[in-house]
Amino acid sequence: MSSRKILVGVKRVVDYAVKVRVKKDGSGVDLNNVKMSMNPFCEIAVEEALRLREAKHAGEVIAVTIGPKKAAETVRVALGMGADRGLHIAVPNGDAELQPLAVASILKTIVEKEKPDVVILGKQSIDGDNNQTGQMLAGMLGWPQGTFASQVEVDPAENSLNVTREVDGGLETVALGLPAVVTCDLRLNEPRFATLPNMMKAKKKKIETTDVSSLDIDVAPRIEILHVSEPPKRAQGVFVNDVDELVDKLHREANVL
Template sequence: MKILVPVKRVIDYNVKVRVKSDGSGVDLANVKMSMNPFDEVAIEEAVRLKEAGIASEVVAVSAGVAACQETLRTAMALGADRSILIVTDEELQPLAVAKLLKAVCDKEAPQMVIPGKQAIDDDANQTGQMLAALLGWPQATFASKVVVNADKTGAAVTREIDGGLETIEISLPAVVTTDLRLNEPRYATLPNIMKAKKKPLETTTPEALGVDVKPRLKTLKVAEPAKRAGGVKVADVAALVDKLKNEAKVI
């Protein structure tokens, strides 16, 4: 059983994001980059399935600039067997990524794809669902527990919903997107980091995969959230209602 895990290179979650002065996007100059936290959970889950004897191979895949090799090396240091980098300087939107992943799935024929439920840079939460639709596979999103059947033809997935937890059964192959509570990712040890340098890293391009990744959406402007105003004390309930009605306009 082969598992494919998409990983994304994003601004490290500890870094304060800065917007460019012209409002055209986020400033990435001299900013620490790392693997998307939800993708770390996905890698950990795939590696655990391999350690349990359920999966035979874990393949990490990423799309973006050449520097994404660092993210893939991290994935291999965490336990992935090999990786694939789709090199492009184009701005990649969720649909384009889903099409690229479908092309990789057509070539690799995995039994399960485990993406993080969303990336912390755009919070789109779309790629996994789009990929399942393009492949025509079952999908289970926001997974907090994954149990693969003994015959490896299906899985029971516990997912987090607004009302609590929901457990569904899906047939394989399938797409399962991970939530943060699925597991706690391990740290990459120095010996595994050294071993990762020798693991296979294949590179390709969108053109080689026959995928058009030109953006379909245009970003008009990026701006920082408005700073919250300081709180005020009111004399009584009547004054509170007046402010909520006439100033905040929420009632």
């Protein structure tokens, strides 16, 4: 059994099946009474960490979330999936969402305290769609990074990870010396469900809560959100009766053929 430690980040976001609405005052999107879930890419990250532990490449999986009170539920789900213990960096409710730079800075202090060998994150969260946090954290720590991972293999002899990455035009493999940061793409694995019995058992697992203010990190947004608007609506389209009419319209009306 390896004693490697894996730190996994999990984020509570609006559920992937929800189509959000922009608030009338342009201040953001309306998240009242909207279903929230673990970010799908974070589920993949948890699953990958668990598989590495089950393959005896790691001894402990720690799940961390950064967010308001209810974000603790997301850590609980990670524990229900099988993570060993949880960390919740509590951010006051109602505060503007933390931006990737702040999240990466907070994760850096957690890494310095917990000293994991691998940090696994989703490649992006489906709310902000930023795709930055893992790369920023790796840059701050001076660790190697394997982003958009579709396969992760441990090379015990080299104490390194071979990460296959989904890049434009195909796949690429990099070897990363440990410690390292990995960010997950969609096809890395299929995450397990946190079953009810496992969720019950997970209630006994420990979640350590730390107030963000005690970390002495500047989390003020450096990117000011001026307003949020609806995307422009497309003009109403038409149904055509057959292929002849379609081609005719594309040729004469839309002028794209």
